[in-house]
Amino acid sequence: MRFSIITPNYNGGRFLEQTLASVTAQADVELEYIVVDGGSTDASHQIIARHASKIARTIIEKDTGPANAINKGLAAATGDVLAWLNADDIYYPGALERVRQVFEQRPDAAICFGGCPIIDAQGREIRSAITRFKELFYPISSRFTYQCINYLSQPALFFRRSAFEQAGPLRENMRAAWDYDFILRLWRSGGAAQVPGRPLAAFRWHEQSISGQHFARQFQEEYEAARADAGSLAPQTLIHYCVRWGIVGAYSLMARRRKSCA
Structure with a gap:
């Protein structure tokens, strides 16, 4: 492999x-x-x-x-x-070998994912509550669940060539959520398998990152991608709409706190 x-x-x-x-x-x-x-x-x-x-x-x-x-x-x-x-x-060390083992055990899986803490510019873990919240969805992972909320961290996500060939390339007209849209399309090719145990990767958050600068646009685009994938009247779309505003509110509050402490 x-x-x-x-x-x-x-x-x-x-x-x-x-x-x-x-x-x-x-x-x-x-x-x-x-x-x-x-x-x-x-x-x-x-x-x-x-x-x-x-x-x-x-x-x-x-x-x-x-x-x-x-x-x-x-x-x-x-x-x-x-x-x-x-x-x-x-x-993290050994991440790809662990992914290989899971893909070999799960030939039906189009996607493989694992844990992914958020780190700051110095490499220290931050926002651990967000990471733990996302991990709550791992045991019930499904395309339906992912249409409701983006709980997978892209750095710790891998996909088979066959799934990519069916999904097609990333949408270049999106500014911040092209990865979420792409993963939704990958999911049409099969299930997702979790790599258990320690994290595979770390996502670095800093002021210049896409999620640091464009989080409101990101969650708007994610909602639009979920609506297009699930359907305008699907329950997943309604759930995603509500979740989106809760997350944007929390991120906005954190941004105001950072500015006040600067």
């Missing part, structure tokens, strides 16, 4: 070294690592060069955003299992 991992990057040198190292250290599986850089002007190219011996392909050219960059990587990928890891997130 061959893995293809894509890292999109544009001026992400602040965290890129950690991201690349966390992927190239996954030595227990057959790995094709693809880095897609949108023409960075910071130290990214020097950082990528330091890891060149373990990167199968580097694409350096202008793109129209992260979704476009990831689509380029997915188009070039040859693996049986695909995923992307953004230039500020990390994998």
Whole structure:
């Protein structure tokens, strides 16, 4: 079982070294690592060069955003299992080998996911209550549940090539929720299997991240994607609508608190 991992990057040198190292250290599986850089002007190219011996392909050219960059990587990928890891997130040691084992045990699964804490710029876990809340849905994971609420963390999610071929590429006209829309489409190809135990990856939250800057737009787009997938009058759509406003309210409150403490 061959893995293809894509890292999109544009001026992400602040965290890129950690991201690349966390992927190239996954030595227990057959790995094709693809880095897609949108023409960075910071130290990214020097950082990528330091890891060149373990990167199968580097694409350096202008793109129209992260979704476009990831689509380029997915188009070039040859693996049986695909995923992307953004230039500020990390994998934990042995993550891909654990994913491989679960996919082999669950040939019916189109998607494989695991735990994914939120970390800050210094790598410290934050917002643990949000992580625990998401994990409550793992035992009842289903396409229905995912249409109601986005509880899967993209850095810790992997999918089969066959599911990707059926789902098609990421929507590049979305600003913040193209991953949620894409995962909804992946789910049409089969079930999702959880990797038990310790987390697979960590999602880094910081002020410059997409979720840090555009969370209201993100949850609006997620609602629209769920409505399109489940249907305007489906109970999942109504549940998602209510959940969306609760989450946006909580995030807005946290944003105001950060500003008041600054």
